[in-house]
Amino acid sequence: MSEHEDEVLPLGQDEEADEYTAGGARRKRRGPVGCLVLLAVLALLAGGLYVAVDRGMEFVSDQFGSVEDYPGPGEGQVMFEVEPGDVVAEIGRNLKDAGVVASVQAFIDAAAANPDSNGIQPGSYELAEGMRAADALDLLVDPANQVKTTVTIPEGLRVVDIVDILVEETKFNRKRYEKALDDPAALGLPEYAGGNAEGYLFPATYELGPKDKPVDILAKMVSRWRQAADDAGLEQKAAELGRTPAEIMIIASLVEAEGRGDDMPKVARVIYNRLDGPGDKGGTNGLLQVDAANAYGIGKSGTTALTTEELAVDTPYNTRLYPGLPPTPIEAPGDDAIDAAVNPADGPWYYYVTVDLRTGETKFAEDYQEFLQFKDEYLAYCETSDAC
Structure with missing residues (x-):
């Protein structure tokens, strides 16, 4: 066989068959097995790419798919507290921690779709476990749902x-x-x-x-x-009046016990006049003679009518025995009484008598004789009225 003739390979030996180049050099020629190997490698690579893409799509689905939310309506009872300063995201986290909503994002999305979500007020709300985020939000945006x-x-x-x-x-x-x-x-x-x-x-x-x-x-x-x-400017007005804030509060409590409506500043003036006056107009000598204070001293309400014996009981609150203010306030004054205490009316009065218990009509007297006249008017009223 000439060296330039093709060699005949035995049957089954074609996987590594030689091939001559144009220059006469011999090179190897790939057979069917090599192609199969190459195809197998390509198949593996393609399979890996498919798995990677499939998993990547799964990741994208997790990140950008539907947000986890309970179907509702929920069950049980959860007392939920919105604290001052809580923002939507923080409320959502607290709701999730309490088991009310399934995810923070579901609540944030519900809030973004509801313009009233920025008006959630601090307070306590009765919710349930496993609520739809939008349903929980609907309860929170309505102040009427606060538990109080x-x-x-x-x-x-x-x-x-x-x-x-x-x-x-x-x-x-x-x-x-x-x-x-x-x-x-x-x-x-x-x-x-x-x-x-x-x-x-x-x-x-x-x-x-x-x-x-x-x-x-x-x-x-x-x-x-x-x-x-x-x-009311309590501290400043107290200094202007030459009194301590504590004394003003005591005076306000006496005004609350003795005065009504527009008469409160006049009652306050009577108290100041008795505290500061020389005592030559009716002989009060600093005695306030406020029976409501006496009642407080013996453990009774200021609205209680006291007997002669009770009025004589010796306590630090007996304003018939001891001049000046009692040791503490005798009751809780409201706005009007506090305002009257720091803004007393101008006037020379040392006495006052409520001559009509139903209407509250009160008359103010400058001296003791005028006081006695008003007292007689009150007694005459009581003869025809069952209010006394």
Whole structure:
């Protein structure tokens, strides 16, 4: 066989068949097995690419697919608190932690679609576990859904009377309130109150949340007093009147007990005149003779009619025996009484008599003889009225 003739390979030996180049050199030629190997490699690469793409699409689906949300309506009861300053994202996190919503993003999306979401008010709300985010949001944007107790404290009550109302309207017993009253710093009482809350639990209507404890409730009342005191300029006006803020609060409590409406500034003037006057107009000599203070001294309400024996009981609050102001306020004054105490009317009066108990008509006298005339008018009124 010539060296230039093709070699005949045995049957089955074509996988490594030689091939001559144009220059006569011999090169290897790939056979069917090599092609199969190449195809197998390509198949593996293609399979890997498919898996990678498939997993990548799964990742994209997780990140950009539908946000996890409960179908609702939910079950059970969750008392949820929105704190002052909470933003939507923070509320969403707290809702998720409480098991109310399935995801923070579901709540954020619901809030983005609801223009009222920026008006969510701090407070307590009754929600459920497993709520749809939009349903939870609908409850939170309506202030009417806040869980709270409304308590009204009228003017002119002593601390003991106020505690009676709070015990009746809340879930706490008297001991819890008394314990709170023993911590004046926690209540926010001013230093000049001397640690005594009498007169500083402001009469108003309060909204109490389910998490409010006795100290929180009483602190709200003192805070409201602080607002009233600032509005009236209590400290500044006290200095102008030559009195301490504590003395002004005592005077305000006496005005609350004795005065009504437009007469309050006149009653305040009578108190100042008796405190500061020479005592030559009717012989008061600094005696205020406010029976409501006497009643406080023996543990009774200022609206209680006292007997002659009760009026004679010797206590530091007996303004018939001791000149000057009693040691503390005798009840809680409201805005009008505080304002009257710092802005007394101008006038020479030393006495006043309520001549009509139904209308509250009160007459003011400059001297004792005029006072006696008004007293006779009151007695005549009582003969024809069952209000006495």
